[in-house]
Amino acid sequence: MTSPTRPSKEDVLTAFRRSALLESARRVFGECGFERATMERIAHEAGVAKGTIYLYYSSKQRMYDEALNEGLAELDGMTRVRVEQAPTLRDAIAAFISARTDYFLERREFFRMYVAAVAGHITERHGRPSEFRSLITKQTRRLEARIARGMDAGEIRDVDPAATARAIFDLTRGLVARKLFLGRGAAETAHPDEAEFLTTLIWDGLGPDRRPGTPRTAAATRKKTMTKRQR
Amino acid sequence: MTSPTRPSKEDVLTAFRRSALLESARRVFGECGFERATMERIAHEAGVAKGTIYLYYSSKQRMYDEALNEGLAELDGMTRVRVEQAPTLRDAIAAFISARTDYFLERREFFRMYVAAVAGHITERHGRPSEFRSLITKQTRRLEARIARGMDAGEIRDVDPAATARAIFDLTRGLVARKLFLGRGAAETAHPDEAEFLTTLIWDGLGPDRRPGTPRTAAATRKKTMTKRQR
Amino acid sequence: MTSPTRPSKEDVLTAFRRSALLESARRVFGECGFERATMERIAHEAGVAKGTIYLYYSSKQRMYDEALNEGLAELDGMTRVRVEQAPTLRDAIAAFISARTDYFLERREFFRMYVAAVAGHITERHGRPSEFRSLITKQTRRLEARIARGMDAGEIRDVDPAATARAIFDLTRGLVARKLFLGRGAAETAHPDEAEFLTTLIWDGLGPDRRPGTPRTAAATRKKTMTKRQR
């Protein structure tokens, strides 16, 4: 029942160190960005000496990449679970939003890393294109699939599932950014149930076609367009 | 009718220099980010010597701030004009999206600057809090006002205008990012009329209330929920 | 009468700086070797700040290479001139020895650089094979050619000119090393006219064949081998 080679004490210790260093790295990279972060500080915050880092990571860049990728993978995993457990498509959308919001709200520094990393990749032409990019695009794959299923099941009207998933992704991203932006108390901070608002907004946006000219308020609908909608 | 002191030749030259330097700064900061950008290169691309920059900007940071703020102001101005010219709220939303998309697509380096700057401000506690932040929040003010007006006029149902404007803002931001992300031809690039898709999505999302449980497809509507909707 | 583009003041200044830096580099590299030499110290000895070096040399290695190559070229040039001016082959050999001895004695630090560089190239397989190596082999080319000419002219017996040049080269190298080794006063320091001794040794070694068994002293010669030599 035990695994054939039980992790030795060293392995455990090594894993622990790596994890602690990554934690520290995420904090410092998040706070300062890649360039302004210093290995000295990362080491200090992890409670080790500068040189020690290099026993675990061969360079600052490697450490950064690993911290980023690990966070993205974790985020992706949590999102996936929550989305898959949702019974309806509406719940899935709400789950997507709240899963990511929750994750980032507990790791504000990581959100910053993440945003900066995406920013860094926008116009850059440097080497490794696929690695990071695929991690990004993977983030919406699950949701996209779920939307497609819901569309087939008649839960929503015919839309481009990928574009829809991206829209939800972007709204979530903006929501999180704003919650972290300037901290709480700022006038522009989203009110607590902005997530619910977004879900409703999207959900209604995905409803049956409304032709141009269709009145937009319930009141107007009641008075003027009942017949049209009934067709 | 003329201004009391007509701009002297020197003033014109100075303005020209500052503008050329800012242009160059935007390009380099956009391409490299703040840290990796060098004054040397900014100077070179502007066709002046390194020391000359310091006659116009007291530090790299100041130059960066000014380049950023100027761009944001310009973007804001263009957006405002286009939004104000739109006859209906739907047109205003479409105008907001296209104005910003067009602007950024012609200045990808600036978009990168902008994104990085926002990222940099998310968790940071460093000094100047208001300046940049107010520029950001200003971006949605006009649209927010327009939405509020449209709401009052019954063009859309009752929503939080600020939250709605932010949603549109975020969707636009995501759209632009994706268009610049990995350049054209990438599988995940938005298809050409994603802007139209977003406008429709939002517009429909802003339509009359649909209660939970309401069927979402036109077909379903026809069959099952006609009575409910008519109430 | 003036050259078409007279060297500008900057060019002169630049050349001067480069030369002063190279001088300093030669001193420090010579004293400490490549690894132990610090840019800090080279800069300090040249009377400039650390960063200034990098305005003239892109890296420590480049600086080292240039210092070495320049010295070798200069040494080669001086040797060539002296050798070519020598009327007889014997004089050429003596000139070769004394030219190099004189050169190195005035630049002991450079000799050390030179020796270390050769040592470093002995077993190494790293990149640039030809550059340095060709400079080394070039050192004996002139002498080799002169020896060949002297041989054709009957000044010496038939020998391998290249091997002979190399032998003279090695003897000179050893002579210099010893003169610099542990400074003056050491018991093993060569006596002043060791150069003359070497010249004679070589010169006699290059004389007409002496068959094995031939008596070696003048006395013996006089008594026993006169007839043989006359054959």
Next chain:
Amino acid sequence: MTSPTRPSKEDVLTAFRRSALLESARRVFGECGFERATMERIAHEAGVAKGTIYLYYSSKQRMYDEALNEGLAELDGMTRVRVEQAPTLRDAIAAFISARTDYFLERREFFRMYVAAVAGHITERHGRPSEFRSLITKQTRRLEARIARGMDAGEIRDVDPAATARAIFDLTRGLVARKLFLGRGAAETAHPDEAEFLTTLIWDGLGPDRRPGTPRTAAATRKKTMTKRQR
């Protein structure tokens, strides 16, 4: 007759370890030079852990010194034996050359160490002057003595035995350097019997005085200078 305390098992093991470490050190120091050699690699090549080295050698420098001195002593021993076994002075010279050539050709890395070490001592004023220097000068002592004996026996003309021994030493050194320099196949590589050439060159150089003006080729001798030589 036996030593008072027979070497214990530990002593043997210790000796073995020290020897293995020295072997490894010689290889790595030879390949990389003192500075670029790492204790890590030396340990690895010796099959022990880094810390273990410090149980046998108190520092990198000490290890280097010992590796060097041991090698020099061994070289010296082998040379001495071969020289002493030579029946004639000519044989002794040939033996000196071949003994050292053979030794170094089997230990190229050590030759590099040796050359670098000598280079390092040329101008340096750092502490330990005598230790290394005496080892170097000892290298020629035996040969010098043998030459002196041969001179007394009339085998060669009157020369400075020390200077002569040094000349042979330098020629040998150059020969070896060239054989290792750039590996085989290079145009400038000495041809196989350069050792024999050197022996002859020296041997002839040590023959009876030839006065200035004396013709140098057998042919010339025959025609022009017979009378002079007979005087």
Next chain:
DNA sequence: CATGAATGAGTTTTCATTCAT
């Protein structure tokens, strides 16, 4: 005895900023 993780001093290199011309 042996180990190898941890340390931190020391080195190269970059680049914003200054200032003499």
Next chain:
DNA sequence: AATGAATGAAAACTCATTCAT
């Protein structure tokens, strides 16, 4: 005003050496 040579602070990274296990 404009220049660009000079500066030196700052940061990544290496590696001999130590020491707890």
